[in-house]
Amino acid sequence: MRTKIAIIGAGPAGLMLAHLLQREGIDAVILESRDRDYIEGRVRAGVLEQTTVNLLERLGLGGRMGREGLIHTGTKLAIDGEIFRIDIQELTGGSTVMVYGQQEVMRDLFDDAAERGIKIIFNAAEVRPREVAGSRPYVTWRENGTERRLDCDFIAGCDGFHGVSRGCIPKTVLKTFERVYPFGWLGILADVPPANHELIYANHERGFALASMRSATRSRYYIQCAVDENLADWPDERFWDEVARRLGPETAAHVVRGPSFEKSIAPLRSSVTEPMRHGKLFLAGDAAHIVPPTGAKGLNLAVADVIFLAEALTDFYQSGSASGIDHYSARALARVWKAERFSWWFTSITHRFPEMDGFARKMQVAELNYMRGSRAAQTMLAENYVGLPLQ
Numbered sequence: 001m002r003t004k005i006a007i008i009g010a011g012p013a014g015l016m017l018a019h020l021l022q023r024e025g026i027d028a029v030i031l032e033s034r035d036r037d038y039i040e041g042r043v044r045a046g047v048l049e050q051t052t053v054n055l056l057e058r059l060g061l062g063g064r065m066g067r068e069g070l071i072h073t074g075t076k077l078a079i080d081g082e083i084f085r086i087d088i089q090e091l092t093g094g095s096t097v098m099v100y101g102q103q104e105v106m107r108d109l110f111d112d113a114a115e116r117g118i119k120i121i122f123n124a125a126e127v128r129p130r131e132v133a134g135s136r137p138y139v140t141w142r143e144n145g146t147e148r149r150l151d152c153d154f155i156a157g158c159d160g161f162h163g164v165s166r167g168c169i170p171k172t173v174l175k176t177f178e179r180v181y182p183f184g185w186l187g188i189l190a191d192v193p194p195a196n197h198e199l200i201y202a203n204h205e206r207g208f209a210l211a212s213m214r215s216a217t218r219s220r221y222y223i224q225c226a227v228d229e230n231l232a233d234w235p236d237e238r239f240w241d242e243v244a245r246r247l248g249p250e251t252a253a254h255v256v257r258g259p260s261f262e263k264s265i266a267p268l269r270s271s272v273t274e275p276m277r278h279g280k281l282f283l284a285g286d287a288a289h290i291v292p293p294t295g296a297k298g299l300n301l302a303v304a305d306v307i308f309l310a311e312a313l314t315d316f317y318q319s320g321s322a323s324g325i326d327h328y329s330a331r332a333l334a335r336v337w338k339a340e341r342f343s344w345w346f347t348s349i350t351h352r353f354p355e356m357d358g359f360a361r362k363m364q365v366a367e368l369n370y371m372r373g374s375r376a377a378q379t380m381l382a383e384n385y386v387g388l389p390l391q
C-alpha cells in the first residue's frame with residue numbers, strides 16, 4: 001500500500017488531521033491499534049476551546065455540537081467555598097468555550113470519516129514507523145497475523161502518550177521536560193443535573209474539587225486524591241460527601257446526588273518532548289506533550305498541533321515549499337509551552353501540595369483573592385481558558 005501521509009492513532013489528533021488533509025485532497029491512511037467502540041467509549045475531555053469549536057464548524061462537523069453542546073460564557077472559582085465568576089466572553093471580546101464531550105467529538109469525526117471514505121485500519125497490531133530519518137519512510141503492522149506495509153511521504157505520530165512514534169526519535173536528539181504531580185484526580189460521571197450551569201474550580205483546605213458537566217442532565221465531578229488511592233475505598237456516598245465539603249455550602253446545596261456510572265483515577269503530569277519533528281516523522285497531540293487536566297487543554301492542544309501540521313503539509317503539496325514543515329516543530333512548541341504554563345499555574349493555585357505549609361496556602365488564597373478583584377488578572381485567565389491565538 002502507498003499513501004502520502006501515514007497517520008498513527010485515531011484519537012482526536014489523528015482523526016482531525018485526516019479530516020483536514022482530506023478536505024485538501026491529500027491522501028492519508030490511519031493505523032489504529034484499537035477499535036472504534038473502544039475509542040468512542042473513553043471518557044476524557046469535556047471542554048472545547050473556541051479554536052476547536054471553530055475548526056469543527058469549518059469542517060462541517062458543528063451540527064450536533066451546536067444542538068447538544070453547552071456554550072459557556074464564564075467560569076467560576078471558589079476559595080474555601082466562596083465563589084466568584086470570571087466573565088470569559090466579556091474579557092476576551094466575545095470568545096466562549098463549549099461543553100461537549102470528547103466521546104461526542106469522536107463520534108462525529110468517525111461518522112463523517114465513514115461518509116467521506118477516510119481510510120482507517122482498526123486493530124492494527126505492532127505498528128512501527130520505519131526509516132523516519134531517510135527519504136523513503138514506511139510503516140509496518142500486523143493484521144490478522146499477517147505483516148503489512150504502508151509506504152508514504154511522511155508519518156504523523158498521533159498515537160498518544162503511550163504510543164510508539166516518540167520512541168523513533170533518537171535519544172541524542174529527543175529532550176523531555178517533565179513534572180509529575182504528587183496527586184491525582186478521582187472523577188465520577190452521574191446522570192444528575194449539574195450543581196451550577198458553569199464549571200466551578202474549587203481550592204479548599206482539604207484539596208481541589210471541580211464541578212463540571214457533560215450536558216444539562218449529566219454531571220462530572222472530580223476531587224484531588226492521592227496517586228495511590230484505591231477506588232474501592234470510594235463508594236459513591238463518600239465521594240458525594242467529600243466533593244460537597246470541598247465545593248462549600250453554597251454549591252453543596254445544589255449538588256444532586258445519584259449513582260455514578262463511571263469512576264476513575266487519573267494521574268497528573270506536565271510533559272513536553274522536543275523536537276516535534278524528526279526527518280519524515282511529525283509528532284502531534286499527547287504523543288508530544290501532556291498537561292494536567294486543570295484548564296482543559298489536552299484535547300485542544302492536540303487540535304492546534306494538527307491545524308499547524310495540516311497547513312504545513314498542504315503548503316508542501318500545493319506550492320512545493322518545505323518552509324511550513326521545517327517550522328512545524330518550533331511553531332507548535334511555542335503555543336504548547338504557553339498552554340503548559342497555564343495548566344501548571346492553574347494546577348498550582350488550586351491544589352493542595354504535600355509540602356505546603358501555612359505560608360504557601362496563604363499565598364494561594366492571596367492569589368485567588370487578587371484575581372477576584374483584578375480585571376487584568378481575570379483577563380489572563382480568560383484568554384488562556386478560551387485558547388490562545390493560532391500564530
Ligand SMILES: Cc1cc2nc3c(=O)[nH]c(=O)nc-3n(C[C@H](O)[C@H](O)[C@H](O)COP(=O)(O)OP(=O)(O)OC[C@H]3O[C@@H](n4cnc5c(N)ncnc54)[C@H](O)[C@@H]3O)c2cc1C
Pocket residue numbers: 008009010011012013014031032033034039043044045046047102124127158159160161162163164266284285286287293296297298299300302
Ligand atoms: C482520564 C483523562 C481525562 C482527561 N480530561 C481532559 C479534559 O477534561 N480536557 C482536555 O482537554 N483533555 C483531557 N484529557 C486529555 C485528552 O483526552 C487528550 O489530550 C487527547 O485525547 C489527546 O488526543 P491525542 O489524539 O493526541 O491522543 P489519544 O487520545 O491518546 O489518541 C491516541 C490514539 O492512538 C492509538 N495508539 C496508541 N498507540 C498506538 C500504536 N502503537 N499503534 C496504533 N495506534 C496507537 C490509541 O489507541 C489512541 O486511539 C484527559 C485525558 C485523560 C486520560
